[in-house]
Amino acid sequence: MDGGQPGPVEGTPAQPLVEDPAPSPSHGEPAGPVEPDLRVDPEPPGEPDDQPQSQPEPPPPAQPGPSGSSVLRADASTKAFVRPPGPRRAKFDEAEEGLPPVAEPSPAGVPRGTRAVASLPAPAAPRVFVVANQKGGVGKTTTSVNLAAALALGGLSVLVIDLDPQGNASTALGVEHSPGTPGTYEVLIGGSAIAEHVVPSPEAPGLQVLPASIDLAAAEIELVSVVARENRLLRALRTYLAGHPTDYVFIDCPPSLGLLTLNALVAANEILIPIQCEYYALEGVSQLMRTINLVTGELNQDLRLTTVVLTMFDARTRLAAQVAQEVRTHFAAETLPSVIPRSVRISEAPSYGQTVLTYHPDSAGAVSYLKAAQEIALRGAAPTTQENR
Numbered sequence: 001m002d003g004g005q006p007g008p009v010e011g012t013p014a015q016p017l018v019e020d021p022a023p024s025p026s027h028g029e030p031a032g033p034v035e036p037d038l039r040v041d042p043e044p045p046g047e048p049d050d051q052p053q054s055q056p057e058p059p060p061p062a063q064p065g066p067s068g069s070s071v072l073r074a075d076a077s078t079k080a081f082v083r084p085p086g087p088r089r090a091k092f093d094e095a096e097e098g099l100p101p102v103a104e105p106s107p108a109g110v111p112r113g114t115r116a117v118a119s120l121p122a123p124a125a126p127r128v129f130v131v132a133n134q135k136g137g138v139g140k141t142t143t144s145v146n147l148a149a150a151l152a153l154g155g156l157s158v159l160v161i162d163l164d165p166q167g168n169a170s171t172a173l174g175v176e177h178s179p180g181t182p183g184t185y186e187v188l189i190g191g192s193a194i195a196e197h198v199v200p201s202p203e204a205p206g207l208q209v210l211p212a213s214i215d216l217a218a219a220e221i222e223l224v225s226v227v228a229r230e231n232r233l234l235r236a237l238r239t240y241l242a243g244h245p246t247d248y249v250f251i252d253c254p255p256s257l258g259l260l261t262l263n264a265l266v267a268a269n270e271i272l273i274p275i276q277c278e279y280y281a282l283e284g285v286s287q288l289m290r291t292i293n294l295v296t297g298e299l300n301q302d303l304r305l306t307t308v309v310l311t312m313f314d315a316r317t318r319l320a321a322q323v324a325q326e327v328r329t330h331f332a333a334e335t336l337p338s339v340i341p342r343s344v345r346i347s348e349a350p351s352y353g354q355t356v357l358t359y360h361p362d363s364a365g366a367v368s369y370l371k372a373a374q375e376i377a378l379r380g381a382a383p384t385t386q387e388n389r
């Protein structure tokens, strides 16, 4: 991916494009025939720091028919709309209209509105992050892929290990992960070397991915009967790091505390917990902390919780600010100063097989992840090195 914005969908001048009508409350297709509404809905302004007007909406990722724009027009003969392929705008996009930018200072060295990323300092030894939170949908994958891409764009060598059978990190980093694609499963169960199955991500030079396919779902059960079942990833990663100089490793975990996550906790030396700035944010974190304490006591004494990232921060709600404050009280030293805002661009990016850094480099979401990556890089190296383990 070259990081450029996709061009506009071409329309025939005589037949103006018609936007999709407002979704029905049930989110399904209308039950009966629908009168075609030929009005062109005004484009919502989007995020406060979105691209200027000259920046067109990118086309949907799915291939349109040979006529290209035909799917965006009302079909007068059937009196029904054909929905355009690709992602729809999320509800909260409309609510973002006219809002002031997230009250975060511009990141030092990463000026807004440019794609240039300041080069980042390399750690003294590889830093291996496990990105964990057994609560689902809190931004583990989004944080893993965007931080990894930001660090790689900063000139560092980064490996992302997709440890979730959903394969979301593989999707967001634009790498193949259809069933049968070799990756994490082969490493954990088959004993393959990581180097055999890593693939470069088109998102950034120096960014490698060990993909996960749905095959990995079986690993959770198969690992039960495997010798040294909680050390499989650690061993493979040690071998990889010995032969492949790497600055950062991010292990994207599934939303559970099973054997997959346990392998990650044993293989890593730092824990990064994304916490969504919503109600129940801290629910489950105490259980995660108990698991971490068990692991550090029995299996990996080098493991440290070093980083908490506040995600999906909605500056309009008092609740988000309260949650952020509560998290900062609990994890004063670990919580990054920067906050990841709730952003349509962030949520849209994976459906194009991209991180927000290449999808909308100037958006608030991209800038916040660049800034978070910079903060992580500047915090220095991990307390211990892989070689010492």
Ligand SMILES: Nc1ncnc2c1ncn2[C@@H]1O[C@H](COP(=O)(O)OP(=O)(O)OP(=O)(O)O)[C@@H](O)[C@H]1O
Pocket: 135, 136, 137, 138, 139, 140, 141, 142, 143, 164, 168, 253, 254, 255, 311, 312, 313, 340, 341, 342, 343, 344, 346, 347, 348, 350, 365
């Ligand atoms: N800052 C954000 N603004 C808006 N949407 C976001 C943001 N971060 C994540 N999302 C969206 O929220 C959803 C959940 O995010 P993500 O997949 O990263 O969470 P997760 O913790 O990895 O989920 P799971 O537990 O299923 O692995 C995704 O649809 C993602 O695109």
Ligand SMILES: [Mg+2]
Pocket: 140, 141, 142, 164, 168, 252, 253, 254
């Ligand atoms: Mg995930």
